[in-house]
Amino acid sequence: MTNNHCYMGLGEAGHPRLLLLLFAGLLLPLCACSSVQQQVNPESGLSSWKTAGDSLSLELLQVVPDYVRAVYSARGLPQEIVDAVSSYCVFGTILHNTTQQPLAYRVADWRYITPDGVRHRIKTKSQWVSEWREMGVAFRWSLLPDDQTYNVGDWGQGFTTIGLQPGDRFDLEYSWHQGDATFTRTIRDVRCAPVQAPLQ
Amino acid sequence: MCAVHPFRHHCNNHYRLTCLLAGLLALAGVATPAAQAQDDQALSYQFTPLEAPQAAPDFVLPDMDGEPHALQDYRGKVVLVNFWATWCPPCRREMPALERLYQQLGGQGLVVLAVNQWEDPDHVFAYTGELNVFPTFPILFDPDSSVSADFGVKGLPTSFLLDQDGRVRYRAIGGRAFDHPEVERTIRALLERR
Numbered sequence: 001m002t003n004n005h006c007y008m009g010l011g012e013a014g015h016p017r018l019l020l021l022l023f024a025g026l027l028l029p030l031c032a033c034s035s036v037q038q039q040v041n042p043e044s045g046l047s048s049w050k051t052a053g054d055s056l057s058l059e060l061l062q063v064v065p066d067y068v069r070a071v072y073s074a075r076g077l078p079q080e081i082v083d084a085v086s087s088y089c090v091f092g093t094i095l096h097n098t099t100q101q102p103l104a105y106r107v108a109d110w111r112y113i114t115p116d117g118v119r120h121r122i123k124t125k126s127q128w129v130s131e132w133r134e135m136g137v138a139f140r141w142s143l144l145p146d147d148q149t150y151n152v153g154d155w156g157q158g159f160t161t162i163g164l165q166p167g168d169r170f171d172l173e174y175s176w177h178q179g180d181a182t183f184t185r186t187i188r189d190v191r192c193a194p195v196q197a198p199l200q
Numbered sequence: 201m202c203a204v205h206p207f208r209h210h211c212n213n214h215y216r217l218t219c220l221l222a223g224l225l226a227l228a229g230v231a232t233p234a235a236q237a238q239d240d241q242a243l244s245y246q247f248t249p250l251e252a253p254q255a256a257p258d259f260v261l262p263d264m265d266g267e268p269h270a271l272q273d274y275r276g277k278v279v280l281v282n283f284w285a286t287w288c289p290p291c292r293r294e295m296p297a298l299e300r301l302y303q304q305l306g307g308q309g310l311v312v313l314a315v316n317q318w319e320d321p322d323h324v325f326a327y328t329g330e331l332n333v334f335p336t337f338p339i340l341f342d343p344d345s346s347v348s349a350d351f352g353v354k355g356l357p358t359s360f361l362l363d364q365d366g367r368v369r370y371r372a373i374g375g376r377a378f379d380h381p382e383v384e385r386t387i388r389a390l391l392e393r394r
Contacts, residue, residue: 071287074287075287075318096374138344138345139318139345140345140349141285141288141317141318141345141355141356142287144355145354145355146354147354148354148355148373150373150374151246151248151371151373152246152248153244153245153246153247153248153372153374153376154244154246154248154372154373154374155244155373155374155375156354156355156373156374157289157290157355157374158355
C-alpha cells in the first residue's frame with residue numbers, strides 16, 4: 001500500500017515564484033513527491049511504514065509487547081522497567097539522512113495525533129533514562145536518541161514509545177531541520193502492534 | 201498533497217504543478233532526494249570530517265581478558281573507536297567489515313578499538329564465536345557507558361577516527377561498510393599525514 005504526499009520544504013511552497021525557481025532547478029533538493037509505503041511482514045504479519053523521497057527517511061516497525069519485554073529483560077533490567085516500557089505502543093524506528101547535507105531532528109518536536117484530534121507528545125529517551133537513573137539504572141540504549149544531527153551517510157535507529165494500547169491508531173507528525181528549512185510530515189493511520197504477532 | 205499511482209499523480213491545485221515538475225525532472229534523470237536515497241538496507245560508508253578536531257576523551261578500559269587499554273598508549277597511531285553492542289543490529293552487521301578493515305590496515309598503523317556497551321565479556325565472547333570472521337582487534341568494555349558519554353555518543357553504533365595526536369578527525373553515526381574503498385581511502389590519508 002502506497003500513500004504519497006507531495007510537498008516542499010518551504011512554508012509557502014506553492015507560491016508561483018518558488019515554482020519558477022524549482023523549474024530552474026534551484027530548489028530541487030528541497031522538493032520531492034514523498035511517499036509512505038506500508039508493508040506487512042509475511043512471516044510475522046506485523047506492519048511497517050516507510051517514507052521515501054525526503055531528505056530524512058523514516059521507517060516505523062510494529063513491535064509486540066512480548067518482544068519489548070524480551071529485549072529489556074535480556075539487558076538485565078529490573079522488571080519494573082521491563083513492564084513500564086512494554087506497556088507502551090513501541091515501534092522500531094529507523095532514520096536515514098538520504099542527502100548530501102546535514103540535517104537534525106528532535107523527538108520533542110514530534111507529535112502523535114489520536115482519532116479524537118488530540119496532539120500528544122512522545123515520551124522521549126531522556127525522560128525514560130531519567131526515570132531509570134532514579135532507580136539506580138545507568139542503561140541508556142535501545143531508545144531512539146532525543147535528537148541527532150545526521151551528516152552525510154549518517155543514520156540511526158531505536159525504539160519510539162507511544163502512549164497508546166495495542167491495536168490503537170494514530171497519525172504521526174514528525175519534523176526535522178535542514179539548512180534554514182523545517183520540514184514537517186505526517187504518516188497517517190499508523191497502528192500500534194497487536195498483543196501478539198498475527199502469524200505467530 | 202497528492203496521491204500518486206504508478207503513472208498518475210492526483211494533486212490538489214496548490215501542489216499540482218510542483219508534482220508535475222518534480223516528476224518531469226525525475227523522468228529526465230535529474231537527481232532528486234528520492235533518487236539520492238540510498239538503499240536503507242545497505243550500510244553507508246561516509247565519515248564526517250570535524251571542522252575543529254578536538255582531543256579525544258582519554259580512557260582506560262579492560263579487554264576480553266581484563267587487560268587494561270589506555271587510549272593514550274596509542275598515540276602515534278590512527279585509531280578507529282567503534283561504540284557497539286551485540287543486541288544492536290547494525291553493530292552486528294558492520295563487525296565483519298571492521299575486521300576486514302583491520303586486516304587490511306592494521307599492519308600500517310591503524311588501531312581498532314571496539315568499545316562494547318552494557319555487556320559482559322562472557323556474553324560478547326559467545327557472540328564473537330558466532331561470527332564467520334573472529335575479531336582480532338581489541339574489544340573493550342564500557343559497562344556503565346561512561347566513555348561513550350564522554351564521546352557524546354547518543355546512539356549505537358557510532359564510530360570516531362582519531363589521528364596520531366589523539367584528536368578526533370572524523371565521526372560516523374550509524375552502521376558503516378568499513379571495508380568500502382572510500383573508508384580505506386580516508387584512513388590511508390590519515391595514516392600518510394606523517
